[in-house]
Amino acid sequence: MQTIQAINYSIHFNESCYNYLNEILQPNVYSKLFILVDENTSSYCLPNFIAQIATEVEIEIIELEAGEEFKNIETCVQVWQSLIELGGDRKSIIINLGGGVVTDLGGFVACTFKRGIDFVNVPTTLLSMVDASVGGKNGVDLGHLKNQIGVIKEPKAVLIDTQFLETLPQSEMLSGLAEMMKHGLISDKSYWDKFKNLNNLKSEDLDGLIYESVLIKNKIVSEDLTENGIRKALNFGHTLGHAIESYCLENTSKQNLLHGHAVAIGMILESYISKEKGLITNDEYQEIKYFINEYFEKVNFDENDINEIIDLMIFDKKNEFGKVQFALLKGIGNIQINETSSNELIFKAFEDYNL
Structure with missing residues (x-):
């Protein structure tokens, strides 16, 4: 599948995802790589994803609890604090590895941390591949009200590896x-x-x-x-x-x-x-x-x-x-x-x- 060009970013598929990622993850460009996952993608997707990355940039993993009920500002505060404690700076990059909750929340965290750092969406569910990760919408729920808080800002790239679908119910x-x-x-x-x-x-x-x-x-x-x-x-x-x-x-x-x-x-x-x-x-x-x-x-x-x-x-x-x-x-x-x-x-x- 050919790469799709969006307004300010590109959407890559399957094998081209990792070629692109390994090209951009250079130590002179990024100081640290944070990979945001939830409990599910940490177990089922992260090992295979890490195995595809070849970079000298230091990698840190931040794990969230899984579920729509955790797509809120309280979770964002926890992630922001983790970024600070793990040495995140304005030259850091976040990879959001997960479904719509992870890509929505991770994008919002990246857009607001240090007034904005680069992020890449790696959707692992069918919903996030065809919808949530594409289009630049980032945000969280307010109580039970969907997507009330957020910003529109495009990721650096979206990487769609359809092999992740094999892990889904x-x-x-x-x-x-x-x-x-x-x-x-x-x-x-x-x-x-x-x-x-x-x-x-x-x-x-x-x-x-x-x-x-x-x-x-x-x-x-x-x-x-x-x-x-x-x-x-x-x-x-x-x-x-x-x-x-x-x-x-x-x-x-x-x-x-x-x-x-x-x-x-x-x-x-x-x-x-x-x-x-x-x-x-x-x-x-x-x-x-x-x-x-x-x-x-x-x-x-x-x-x-x-x-x-x-x-x-x-x-x-x-x-x-x-x-x-x-x-x-x-x-x-x-x-x-x-x-x-x-x-x-x-x-x-x-x-x-x-x-």
Whole structure:
């Protein structure tokens, strides 16, 4: 797979990742290399990653507890303190080796430490490969509210080694699949159509699907880095999806949902809203609902759940002037941004989802 050029950085794949990394890790350029991992990537990914690095730059490992609940400022403080104690300076570089929590938080730590040091994202989950690590968004949650604190700043590079996917459980693979489906729905109908025949795809086809997904996201981000226009398209499924994810995180009576699972539900709900607003046909909606439900287990929401989820949407970072903003489908493969919806229509979307 050829290297993809983003606005101010490059995205490398598989064997070219380590060629690139070993070229830049020179002692006259970087004083120290910090590798940020969580408990999972420390065990399953770090040994193979370290074996590929050939550098004279001193290496230090910083390990986080695994889980979305640790993607917060308190964890950042711990990492900043570790960087100080281990001799980090403005010529240090951080490699974020992990899923979306590690790349989001690690990027934010790097952007703010000593007013900004270089960082490289090495995503190890399907979700982080096709979404979280690409595009320059870095940040943390505020309580259970997703991604409320952060900055937009590109990494020095993103290195995608698909061999890391062999360490993932099925649930994590599905979580990434949701974002890939989203890329097809908002931008490329022929790409979406490939997911309708996913059971017929061979494992070696996955690299090609990942590459296409990264191309779609990079193209959109390159047109609108700071999310003032078309980049909002990437939020399809996320206005309701983030609220659902936050609601499940803060309620002990609800099972926590992986990000992709919550977004998959959000895409069905927001497709229903798109249909009711006349932006897609009923056939298109039924197609989307059917194929997403084929892969993602349904979750039941009662009236109280729905009311609380609607209340949480007011904190969505896309909102402007107190109005909840949606990115809705305008046919499969197209998007319409800055749309609104009544609470009554949202309730109807949940009712239809619950059927």
